[in-house]
Amino acid sequence: MKIISLVGARPQFIKAAMVSRALRPHCQEILVHTGQHYDGNMSQVFFDELELPEPDLFLGVGSGSHAVQTGRMMTGVEEILLKEKPDWLVVYGDTNTTLAGALAAAKLQTPIAHVEAGLRSFQRAMPEEINRVLVDHISTALFCPTQPAVDNLAREGISQGVHIVGDVMADALLHFIQLAPHKTTILADLKLEPGKYALATIHRAANTDDPLRLKAILRAFEEADLPVIFPVHPRTRKVIRDLGIFTNNNVHMIDPVGYLAMLQLEANADCILTDSGGVQKEAYWVGVRCITLRDETEWVETVELGWNKLTGADTASIVAAVRYWRPTTNRTPVYGNGHSAEKISAILLAQS
Ligand code: UD1
Numbered sequence: 534m535k536i537i538s539l540v541g542a543r544p545q546f547i548k549a550a551m552v553s554r555a556l557r558p559h560c561q562e563i564l565v566h567t568g569q570h571y572d573g574n575m576s577q578v579f580f581d582e583l584e585l586p587e588p589d590l591f592l593g594v595g596s597g598s599h600a601v602q603t604g605r606m607m608t609g610v611e612e613i614l615l616k617e618k619p620d621w622l623v624v625y626g627d628t629n630t631t632l633a634g635a636l637a638a639a640k641l642q643t644p645i646a647h648v649e650a651g652l653r654s655f656q657r658a659m660p661e662e663i664n665r666v667l668v669d670h671i672s673t674a675l676f677c678p679t680q681p682a683v684d685n686l687a688r689e690g691i692s693q694g695v696h697i698v699g700d701v702m703a704d705a706l707l708h709f710i711q712l713a714p715h716k717t718t719i720l721a722d723l724k725l726e727p728g729k730y731a732l733a734t735i736h737r738a739a740n741t742d743d744p745l746r747l748k749a750i751l752r753a754f755e756e757a758d759l760p761v762i763f764p765v766h767p768r769t770r771k772v773i774r775d776l777g778i779f780t781n782n783n784v785h786m787i788d789p790v791g792y793l794a795m796l797q798l799e800a801n802a803d804c805i806l807t808d809s810g811g812v813q814k815e816a817y818w819v820g821v822r823c824i825t826l827r828d829e830t831e832w833v834e835t836v837e838l839g840w841n842k843l844t845g846a847d848t849a850s851i852v853a854a855v856r857y858w859r860p861t862t863n864r865t866p867v868y869g870n871g872h873s874a875e876k877i878s879a880i881l882l883a884q885s
């Protein structure tokens with residue numbers, strides 16, 4: 534069996550690392566990197582740290598408007614599919630890489646496997662929501678992390694090929710969290726004491742493309758009672774620079790960090806402030822309270838279980854959450870038990 538796995542953006546390297554590890558002993562996997570993310574600390578660091586094989590093919594698409602970026606990726610993926618004629622194209626999550634790969638494959642009738650299917654924010658203004666809805670509707674195998682994701686698909690009339698497998702990001706975390714303390718010196722490098730800092734990430738279009746929201750969030754970081762360690766996504770760095778925003782010395786802007794350093798920073802934080810999908814779940818898994826800088830989330834279980842609080846971009850709500858809000862419930866396992874990648878691999882391989 535021949536499988537093409539398509540990656541391009543930071544969280545996809547982490548997800549694909551686990552699935553690739555499960556697939557490679559049993560089939561020919563061709564790993565294709567679109568080049569959506571290309572800075573060393575947004576791409577190569579993950580190949581170095583996660584034992585992910587170097588990409589077999591690299592499209593080098595880079596940044597651009599949605600249409601330019603998606604179009605270039607589609608052209609590149611189509612060429613590869615025509616040449617390689619794989620049994621499956623595996624796509625991950627909800628980025629433009631995911632959409633481009635799926636659209637190219639659907640037109641060539643290459644079966645698509647969508648890892649992280651069925652997630653919904655019910656906000657069509659969000660580029661990722663458009664990507665996920667479209668990809669789910671043209672996929673043959675839909676790998677959902679949870680029952681609510683399956684229910685979302687059912688409401689849209691999708692029930693064929695749907696599997697609950699848990700979350701491959703849980704697989705990654707459970708595996709790499711053991712290594713993180715031995716392989717990174719990030720806490721010492723940044724002179725951080727466990728439990729004495731907040732960790733923050735921001736990159737969503739809704740927060741970065743709206744100066745009022747971005748400024749309100751950064752003001753909250755300035756007013757937080759704890760120093761805020763803020764690995765800045767290049768998109769956010771560019772906006773902060775273009776708007777000429779300066780923050781006070783409570784906000785420690787650093788470059789994006791590798792996955793192991795990120796896990797170490799997450800696990801030792803007092804709280805996490807984020808608009809990332811992956812980081813919300815990781816906060817839950819490491820048992821650190823998460824304040825989500827969005828008005829809704831796809832990962833509703835983390836909120837329902839009392840470990841994630843949605844504050845939007847409201848300065849006062851964020852500061853109050855950092856100061857006063859604490860989870861009061863025990864965590865129960867959600868998103869699988871760390872064997873999602875094996876389940877995905879077994880299902881794909883069984884369909885030969
Ligand atoms: C993308 C995904 C988002 C995902 C995120 C993970 C889409 C529509 N969005 O958002 O769902 O959560 O990746 O991080 O696919 N840039 C660099 N260097 C890089 C990469 C990006 O400088 O290596 C800058 C460029 O200015 C670029 C901007 O970041 O225009 C945005 O990058 P892009 O890949 O379009 O979207 P993300 O915001 O990263």
Ligand code: UDP
Nearest residue numbers: 543544764789790791792795809810811812
């Ligand atoms: N991450 C990382 N370094 C960073 C910020 C995030 O390794 O500086 C990891 C994080 O631990 C998680 C993933 O990147 O595993 C999340 O990616 P991102 O927030 O870019 O995208 P999203 O999950 O929102 O799509």
